[in-house]
Amino acid sequence: MTPPAIPPTPPPRRRTEFLDRGSYRQRRLRDAARLMPVLGAVLMALPLMWPRDRPDQSLTSSGIIYLFGLWAILVVLAFVLSRLLRYGAAAAPGGDAER
């Protein structure tokens, strides 16, 4: 038995230094998506630094307004990002992984 001739190995594909605008935008959006929890965590910790020296302040109701407002903003940002991220294209260049 003779093994088949081994085809010449293809030349290495080089990492491209410059992306077109669409791919560039996708990459920055993915960066943003990864940073979302960091942003959220920092903003959620913010009320810890609120001044608490006056006893007549009722911080609970302000806290409710702040935290739920922040929550709603995070939801809207996540919604916008989920629309902008081209999921299939991003997950697998040249076809989705699903066969």
Next chain:
Amino acid sequence: MGRRVLLIEDEPNIIEAISYILSRDGWTVHTHADGETAMDKVHQGVPDLVILDVMLPGRSGYDILRDLRAEAATAHVPVMMLTARGQAKDRELAEALGVTRFMTKPFSNAEVLETVRALAAP
């Protein structure tokens, strides 16, 4: 009686088509559908022209062509080969083995008739 053509081919419908057009033109057509025993058929009476299919059961058309060219009695017989594969390397191989004419399926009847008339003319 017309001149003898031996058709070695295993597709019944193609046999019938070629037999019909050649008979109508006045040729005597003998047919054989098996590669293994094709040379025996040739020995029974050397034809004036052999039409040979490439893919045959038992033995390929190339092997038969090689045998035809190797024997003194048949070395000069014109051989027209038919193939449905039609790749350049098939033609090259046939030409290296001494084929007279190489033809790709599907063919037109006129083409076959002309070739047979040209090759097997008395």
Next chain:
Amino acid sequence: MISFNLLIAVSLAYVAFLFAVAFAAERRAAQGKTAWLRSSAIYTLSLSIYCTAWTFYGAVGYAARSGLEYLTIYLGPTLVMIGWWGLVRKLVRIGRTQRLTSIADLISSRFGKSTGLGVLVTALAIVGTTPYIALQLQSVTQAMGVFAANSGEVWGPSDLNRSAMWVAMGLAVFTLIFGTRNLDAHERHHGIVLAIAVEAVVKLFALLAVGIFVVWGVAGGLGPTRALIDASAQAQWAPMPSRWIGLIFVSAAAFLCLPRMFQVLVVENADERVLSTASWAFPTYLLLMSLFVVPIAVVGLDLMPAGANPDLFVVTLPLREGRDGLAILSFLGGFSSATSMVIVATLALATMVSNHIVAPSWLNARMPGAVVSGDVRRVVVMSRRISITAILGLGYIYFRVSGGGEALAAIGLVSFTGVMQVLPAMIGGVFWRGANRWGAVAGISIGFAVWAWTQFLPSFGVDAMLSQAVFERGPFGLSWLRPHALFGIEGIDPLVHATVWSMMLNAGAFVLVSVLTFPNPLERLQGAQFVNVYEYSSGARAWSHSAAQAEDMLVMAQRILGSSEAQALFRAEAAAQGKSGLLPDVTPDFLSHLERELSGSVGAATAHAMIAQLTEGAMVSVDDLIAVADEAAQIMEYSSQLEAKSAEQERTARALREANEKLTAVSIQKDAFLSQISHELRTPMTSIRSFSDILRDGEVDDTARRRFAGIIHDETNRLTRLLDDLLDLGVLESGQVQLNIGEGRLSDVLDRAVMASGIDPARVRIERTPAHEGVTLRTDLERLTQVFINLISNAAKYCAAEKPRLRIKVRQTQGATEVDFCDNGAGIPPEFESMVFEKFSRLEDQGKAGGAGLGLAISRQIMTALGGDITYLPGQGGAGFRVSLPAAAAAPAP
């Protein structure tokens, strides 16, 4: 005033409704209609099992006691979901490519398919989850107690216990029915997922209804509600920073690590794309669930008598206001929260117990060398059923033993910090290739121990598990081991104390031990597959010059060449490139060098395919090749241990030779493919063209004209058939085939196939055993008939016996129905056996009966699509083919 019986009747009706929903979903799924079951809405709703009765009843109690701190429990998962792109997406992708069944499976398979780690994580999960199940039973029974008291009955502890037992039994029945119905590789349970999605809607609706009623119906609008909040005991909000941040971290970690969350988040996920919707929809769900918690708590504190349990405000407030319907709705919401959590948690734990404890020990207990056959499946199903019952029993016993009192209320966070101990191994395993088994074992064990000592045991209260003396002076007088002041650092909040120490020691041990020890090859391979899951699973891997690539090659080469040879080869290559260490740049020269070295061991075609796989991504999957290499390496290792030329070695050599031959033959065939298509198309075209020329010329008599037209007609049909076959094959191969699932009897399918194959019963005798054919099938009957027709007409065409005979035998085996077709012809020569299912692989060049050699290739594709298989059966005294149908497709006739 509602009667207690009405409540029971409504609850039972609700349960019956859930059963119906689950049954309907399973039915739809069995018919292949799963698209809507996989929708992002269902997925998002199924995630809501995060909100248990602890949320539904407990959040209000939590807010009544500690103000806004309850929000941390929902902010953590919000952060995880809005950051889905980084972590959750990767977990889901790994879950699908590795076919993970549980979080224990994730840890075990990442670290070299370690059984020990699977057991460890399972144990941790059981200890962490059982109290939580008990908590759910408690919530439901307490709420029932409220209604009982409301209708004038006085419930003692025995009544509570009795109702808890009924609830536990009902849940066991539900989980048994829908959790072990189908045991497929994906562990997806459509019935359960749909039922918990319905429950998710009910609990959200109920809590919102109570909230709206309390704000606008009782308090009198937003302004007065705010005034009530400002006037309440919780008006001041002074969170302890360490606790605020610590709790957000704990809840985020628990969201990822809780067995039930992993089940719905990863295991039940059939399509990654739903994540992008869940990323904002699930935080929205959490937001809505949390929205009215503080108002309900504040209004409850204002209106209810002092000493009323704030954990039950959600039910007691509507009852006090005389809103019985709302109270029942609220009860159903709490009931939904509790039951959905218990069902999924039990299912997830039972999967872990049966896969990581029962099945391995059962396999080990068997006689060595005994054949492992289909009965493993029965053992798995049985062990899963027993596990479900046992886990619910355990939850019930815990409920009884703990007395069902206040002690349980704090268990939510204790449970969270417990299961969180898997986090370092999980995150490390997914992002760090250097993480290894010993590190994971060390980290999880230490974390588990620290958690048990600083949080779990103290949670039972002073003098329950640990004595007062231990709390004050430490065990055996070792004061640095005091449960709430490890290493003598005092004054930290106990929860923060336990979280910080357990996470720090856990992660520290994990990293340190991983750095200091060496992983085995399987671990390295799994590590690469997990960490680089996107490249492995995308199928279009870019050939980059990364060190990771070189490492993959080293891993593979070590398996084939042996580690010292492979390392020497790589080191020499790296040195030649002017680099130090083991990993050279992946250059074309190096690749062909490596390929040559490998081909010395496994044959050129195999070596080439392996290299091509790692550099470009080819048709054969990496797993397949690595599995071949791994098996080969194992056999080689075993043989060299024997230090003799054993039968094993020959077997290895033969296995590798066969693989090589097949790859060679396939690649040659691929070259021949176009040429073959050309031949198959041109042959009928030749006849058609020739005869149509003749007819056009005229001068043909009537009989001949009719005959020639007939030939043209037949050849046109042949051409059409061939094109149909090619298209059919194309569709099947691309996996886009639409199955038309129906029900029918095997005997009818066979009858139809025999009839349609049009064979002459006088020429070919067909022997059947009708007694065995009474099997009901649920599959695409037309496609199956097509396969049978192919096999029957093949036998008629190629069986060269004097008196051709075809025997059709039906056999029921574990998990499959097998239909054998054996003729008494010459059979298939051994050298062609591996090729019969390839395209155009006719034994002779000529199409004897007009077939193009696509029949068996199509049959195989069809059987794959139907979830079954078709194989060649050698040694049957003729050609034999076996068609296997999966058990899901076949059931014995009643």
